[in-house]
Amino acid sequence: MNRELINILLVEDNCRDAELFQDILEMSQESHESQAWNVTHVMRLAEALVQLDRTPVQVILLDLSLPDSQGLQTLVTLREKAPTLPIVVLTGLNDEHLAITAVREGAQDYLVKGLVSGGTITRSMFYAIERKKNEIAMKSCLEQERELREIKSRFISMLSHELRNPLTTILASAHLMEKLSKELSEQKKGEMNRKIKESAGRMNKILDDLLVLWHQESPEPTPFKPSWFDLPQFCQKLVAEFQIQLDHQCSQGTHSIHLIFVSRVKSYPVYLDLNLLEQILTNLLSNAIKYSPNGGKVEFELIADSHQVIFRIQDSGIGIPPWECDRLFTSFYRASNTEGISGTGLGLSIVKNAVEVQGGTIQVNSEVSIGSTFTVTLPFRVNSVLMDPSNCSRPL
Template structure:
């Protein structure tokens, strides 16, 4: 048998029984593996549990400050992960059954059990509790998985249905009213189809990225040399074209500003991952600024690292929710009415960390958020 030290908390108000229990342990072969802490009251037991870790609790139900099953219930609430073996003079079968239902791993009656029985009971109790905790962990993981699947299906249905409805409605109008529609109206319908198809394509790309991130496969990392400032300028120009097309649809305009502290800066990074990072952060800055205002993208660099900073004037992020911001499918409580999958920031964080970088966020409600990504200029 394994001779790891087993720390026992003995909660027993009878000094004679406590000494007898210690004598019993001394007589069995495994005695050198025991370390017994003896207390006489429930309150003392609660204090001891906060002070020193134990592996098993041996509990008498009749104590000066607590009687019966309430003693067990109180102790179990204080130490839900510890196995408790009841060792009592009360030879009551119904009480024993109830005690086990209330969380005791075993119920032993003084005078009716040997030292070997007590030792085996404690060992078995420890192992049963480990299995119980493992089972509870599996059940909790299964519950979380079901919840994620439910949220995923709901999100996917909602986020794909809206652009698909737009595509079908626009295509139907162009087919059935082709002769009545002006050229300008046809161009508008065509633009809606393209934008909706692009939105669906982004969702699918995010799902593919999430699959690689959550599966056993490592995120593909293919670094190459490229000049960072021109790449950023090109990306901002593409966003500006989209904003120009959407200006008639938005109640408030977005002023997209790109500032680079360097004119040229070769980096050895993954071009696709950099595009994922910047595309998600800039599109979020625009999306979560429903009242319009400036969205500033600043690029700085030195001899060892590059820094991207994307700042908006949008709705901000509740302080209590920032720790969960990079969790897949998580969306802040103040984003209702704004479309989104809750995948973008999770993908960004993964793309940053794969390249050895960090991401930080500062935010103030109704005043905006600033995301700062720091990456080494060269990654191998």
């Protein structure tokens, strides 16, 4: 029968005591069919610290008085080195105050030499290991709860801010149109009507993103519903829709964005999930435009071969601090240099999920004040002949 091996680090400078403890452990081992232990003995704190780097240890038996360290500082130093390991203190001092202080400093138990038996030591070790496991699990739960509270707080703050601004615009425009309907020119009415529609569209986008996120977080996996469609045609249509928005922004005097679409293939039928692909490209293009507040180029490149398709979207915007790139795809997370630019922190989380559902990958390269490049790679099936529109579940 296989026995669970417990590696014990015995830190004891008294050779007689060390031999006694090892003899006690060896004898008590015979009565434990499910566990076996291996004892490594060191005499100095420095040796213990080195040993912890060399071999895995499940529990430490520690004498507080060593040649190179005395008292509770010995415990503190070991606990700082190995915060997740249970430590049982062994001492010749039957001092209740010291015992309580040692437990407060992180010891799992406190045993007085000369008053322990094999059963006492082994029980203490097993209890110490289990208590430490429970302590770590409790800390993990508390940390998760704290993170959840922070996420909820950020979510409420974000939602309040992102919905209040367009709602204020809608209410103000509607109020002016109602009170000053006769005084307003048709052009002014048209501008206000456009502001109402744009603000409503922005609110609808936020709610759509939240709905997508809710589906992602649900136990049911995100559905994957591929269909046949022509990829360059789909991309061109998407770019044309963005160009209409950009032309309007330019007419309002905002910074000009030059959107460039380059396709390395012509008519190219693929078998992908149209809805998920739209989520990916819409969010990436929107971000590239939004985070280029001073204008410039946004390049959208499409590359395809017989095995995969690559979408590369590059902007010349504010860029992303390198230490924050790993957190970009976390829900509600926004880079520290996005202050003053509206956003929910949901887009890249949605993109990552939509990419992974289709078995793809996403990479980001960015430099602050230079710009960012997002590269999405998706595997797909390609038809060898021109696509038959009748095979499309959602024709373009």
